Amino acid sequence: MILAGILSPITVTHYLVVGIILFVCGIVCLVVKRNIIAMLIGVELILNGANINLVAFSSPQLFASGTAPLLLDGQVFALFVMILAAAEAAVALAIALQFYSRFGTVDVDQGGQLNG
Amino acid sequence: MDATAIFFWLLAALAVAGALLVVITPHIVHAAVGLILALSAVAGLFFLAGAEFLGAMQIMIYVGGTVVLLAFGVMLTARLTFVRMRTTADQWVIAVLLAAPLAIILLQSAWAYGHLRSAQVSSETRSMEAEAVSATDLGLALVGVRPQVDGASGLDPRSASNRATMDGYILPFELVSVHLLVVMIGAAYLARRRTE
Numbered sequence: 437m438i439l440a441g442i443l444s445p446i447t448v449t450h451y452l453v454v455g456i457i458l459f460v461c462g463i464v465c466l467v468v469k470r471n472i473i474a475m476l477i478g479v480e481l482i483l484n485g486a487n488i489n490l491v492a493f494s495s496p497q498l499f500a501s502g503t504a505p506l507l508l509d510g511q512v513f514a515l516f517v518m519i520l521a522a523a524e525a526a527v528a529l530a531i532a533l534q535f536y537s538r539f540g541t542v543d544v545d546q547g548g549q550l551n552g
Numbered sequence: 553m554d555a556t557a558i559f560f561w562l563l564a565a566l567a568v569a570g571a572l573l574v575v576i577t578p579h580i581v582h583a584a585v586g587l588i589l590a591l592s593a594v595a596g597l598f599f600l601a602g603a604e605f606l607g608a609m610q611i612m613i614y615v616g617g618t619v620v621l622l623a624f625g626v627m628l629t630a631r632l633t634f635v636r637m638r639t640t641a642d643q644w645v646i647a648v649l650l651a652a653p654l655a656i657i658l659l660q661s662a663w664a665y666g667h668l669r670s671a672q673v674s675s676e677t678r679s680m681e682a683e684a685v686s687a688t689d690l691g692l693a694l695v696g697v698r699p700q701v702d703g704a705s706g707l708d709p710r711s712a713s714n715r716a717t718m719d720g721y722i723l724p725f726e727l728v729s730v731h732l733l734v735v736m737i738g739a740a741y742l743a744r745r746r747t748e
Contacts, residue, residue, distance in 0.1 A: 446560045451601065454564045458590065461571035471580055473625050477587050480618060481571055484594050487610075495601040508693055511603050512721050515690070518606075518613050519728050523735040525618045529625045530742035537745075542629045 448499060451492030459485030472532045472542045476525060483521045490514040560600055567593035580626050584619065591615050605687040696722035 458481050465478030494510025496503050504510070532542060539546050570590030574583045591614045598607035697720055 445554075446557050446600075450560060450564070451597065454567055454597065457568050458571045458594070461575045464575050465583075468575070473622060473629060474574075474580055474583055476622060476625070477574055477583050480587060480614070480622075481574060481590065484591060484614075487606075488594060488597060491598050491601050491603045491606060495603065497602055508689055511606050511690055512693055514603070514606055515609060515694075516721075516724060516728060518609055519732065522613050522618050523732055525621050526739040527735055527742065529621055530739040532625055533628060533743050536629045 446498065448492045448495075451488055451495075451498065455485040455488035455492070457485075458482075458488065470543050470545055472535065472544050473529075475544065476528050476532070479528075480521060480525070483517055487514045487517055490517070556600060560597070563593045563596040563600065566590075567597065580630060584622055584626055587622070588615060588619050591619065605690050693720040694722070694725045696720035 462478045462481030462483075462485060465481060466475050469475055469478065490506065490510040490513050492498055492510075494504055494506045494508065494514075496507070498504070506513075535547065536542055539549075567590050570586045570588070570593060573586030574590065577583055577586065591610065595607045595610035595615070598604075598610055
């Protein structure tokens with residue numbers, strides 16, 4: 437059955453599976469790691485998993501019917517996700533540097549004093 | 553099994569390997585390397601899915617911008633990792649083993665390009681080249697023109713209700729550009745050194 441899955445032509449399902457794996461890895465990274473930079477890397481993986489879905493649904497050659505649900509819109513959405521991810525990384529790293537200069541560590545568990 | 557499937561499985565395996573490396577390794581620099589691997593493989597997947605412009609943007613924005621930013625974050629916050637920067641002999645061996653085949657392949661393709669152009673290019677190849685580029689449609693959509701939608705749907709572009717669904721993305725485009733400006737100013741303000 438697995439061999440049949442490998443030999444079958446590439447469809448949107450294959451892309452969705454890759455996106456799911458990246459998404460889940462990003463979630464696990466975000467939850468497990470205590471390093472603030474590693475958590476940022478997890479966020480980037482999550483956004484890329486979502487982007488794979490958007491691109492897969494915008495690609496007509498992945499569908500047997502020859503047309504895609506999101507034609508150009510999926511690519512435009514993915515482009516905006518990339519731009520916002522870059523902005524998010526810039527701000528989050530500025531916050532991380534500020535956190536480091538204040539607490540002397542990048543361990544998010546040490547940030548308890550931030551509340552109030 | 554055609555070439556598309558082979559490349560898909562190769563790139564998908566690379567992306568998954570990079571993502572797993574990010575999760576498994578306790579070392580933050582290794583996690584950044586895994587992220588670079590995963591993002592580059594995803595760019596290749598975008599190329600395979602026919603989104604060439606997005607693949608190029610993925611390489612430029614993510615691999616070129618965001619990861620460099622993350623690497624700076626790692627270097628500014630990691631304490632003992634970057635003290636020792638000497639390259640050992642086995643690293644040199646791995647580097648040469650990777651770089652030499654790459655140089656050979658690139659030289660070979662550069663040499664073959666002239667032969668490819670001088671040979672008779674079949675009309676089939678030419679039509680495939682014209683079909684493969686999606687950057688023009690994407691750029692037109694971002695400035696508010698949707699030739700695909702306007703032409704294909706057959707709706708009357710002059711009626712107001714139709715126009716709402718046909719408009720491109722010029723407003724989000726402008727919003728996101730202002731957003732980037734605000735973010736840059738905010739990040740520079742946040743990251744400045746406090747002088748007290």
